[in-house]
Amino acid sequence: MEFTRRETLAVGAAAVVATALPLPALASTDDAIAAFTGGADVADGGVDLDAPEIAENGNTVPIEVGAEGAVSIMVLAAGNPTPGVATFNFGPMAGATRAKTRIRLAGTQDVVAVAKMADGSFAKTSKTVKVTIGGCGG
């Protein structure tokens, strides 16, 4: 763990934020979900959310979401200053209702995927992704 002063300052600032685990979901996460669902009930589980337990690089974290019968899946990074990541819409001709992307995470936090199903119901899965400074593995 070696840091130049400039890096120390920069990393330090980011890492101080990371000490709260997970980052508290900002109010706008709930707002975003409410806007997506129109206030309807959201079932827990039922969305596949593939994300690493510990990010290899918080600046580019590979994730994959999918849900059988979904017409739309919204992805949120609950602890980012701007939680909104993406909403994937699947038309009737979509071969698979899955999507893969890379996202940036400001620190350890929950990644949330909310799926809107063809029947109008909603499902949600979240997973904690740890962003660590690392460096002392056995």
Next chain:
Amino acid sequence: MISRRDFLQVSMAASALVGASGFGNWAKLAAQQALTQDQLLEFDTFGNVSLIHITDIHAQLKPIYFREPEINIGVGDNKGKVPHITGADFRKAYGIEDGSPSAYALTYNDFSSLAQAYGKVGGLDRVATVVKAIRADRPDAILLDGGDTWHGSYTCYQTDGQDMVNVMNALKPDAMTFHWEFTLGQDRVRDILADLPFAALGQNIFDAEWDEPSEEFADYQFFERGGAKIAVIGQAFPYMPIANPGWMFPDFSFGIRDERMQEMVDEVRGQGADLVVVLSHNGFDVDKQMVSNVSGIDVVLSGHTHDAIPEPVLVGETIIVASGSNGKFVSRVDLDVRDGRMMGFRHKLIPIFSDVIEPDAEMSALIDEQRAPYEAEMAEVIGQTDSTLYRRGNFNGTWDDLICDALLSEREADIAMSPGVRWGPSLIPGDDITREDIWNVTSMTYGKAYRSEMTGEFIKVILEDVADNIFNPNPYYQQGGDMVRIGGMGYAIDISKPQGERISDMTLLSTGEAIDPARNYVVAGWASVNEGTEGPQIWDVVENHIAKQGTVTIEARDNVKVTGV
């Protein structure tokens, strides 16, 4: 003058394992007979398949001392469970008598006196004897190397791992998985892979650019043995780019990827596998959690956390076998595989007592050949030690205390940090400290000793971060190392708290004052994962310090106060 070998045979109250498993029975035979090679190797061949597991050798070609940990705390569901019991609790759990060979091999108490009585352990020429003996019983036994093989010594560093490649090729493993190997850099790893005469496995090694399984490593390898189809699936260390410098192997990504592990198990079962073995570098607690998430694995050969466990741990219908480190142990697992399933097993953790097991002459010659060009530099005596120098333990060890002392004085720092790695052999009081001994606990491809300023607040952030990599109650968030070692500073840690709340009472030892979050402190450390780190190599720093000391004495330290256990 009686030689050590004779001494052992004449007077040691020791015995060998008889029966189905482990060291447990040794105590019954203790005081009746001396320890012999035949007893160490005695095994009632069982079933139709034999596996031989060795892991985390860390380039230790020659016999060494290795003190097992006193402090190895389990958290969450693993609190108080194997491998998180040590010392007297461990001996009680496995019926091991105090002072017996198994007590010496598996626990830390009375280490220096038992070490003098029982001698060094390991040595790949002794391992070769054991492997050959097992192959004499079962010619088609499958030898599996769990990784951390091409790292950890003077010769390994100087030859970019070639010494270990040459020696292991002569031992003829059937497959291998990886961790520290990648710190040779991805180009060198590819060089070696190009000529590797056995399978390089890792279902969780991915191409970083495309986030797809790497085509440079196989997911699994099939073997036909005793009329059964055996699939060995590889699982490399999941946290490579986090725990080690990712810039050295930017093309690769890792992770636990237990959903893909399930796909692989289903795939090999679909291809008719009667037995599914995972050759893993996850670490023990991660392996336990993985097999509770993934169904259909019969045997996990577990590496990374350096645990030596005398009996397999059963999770559901899966057995997990852990085989220690530094060449100190070899596991033999005989299996009865019939009708598409594992019907039974017999297991033995074989301690490589170097004065009891005859070295294999061919392998001795090959090892000496690797070492010959460097022997003179390695053998140079830098100082002596009055204390046992060891590394294992969650918070500190005397080797790292000494390394931190060296950093503080040679680098004129307020605070020193040494990484919580688990490799590195021990020395006992009265031993010379040679250059080779220093390299055995410091050798790595990113060993430069940095010196920089950090605020008190940032030092706390580092401690909190590393502590969560060890004490997060979910094993999947643990990286399998130990706490970063601190010199020049004391602190208290409550391991039961969440990240951000574990560390308190940080104190600068030189003044007795509390660490000021806003103040800058000069921190010296080594093994930075950041590219472009500058400073002298850590082994030179430590060598200079020891040379000035002449004789090293490290008293037990209490600068870390642990609660919440």
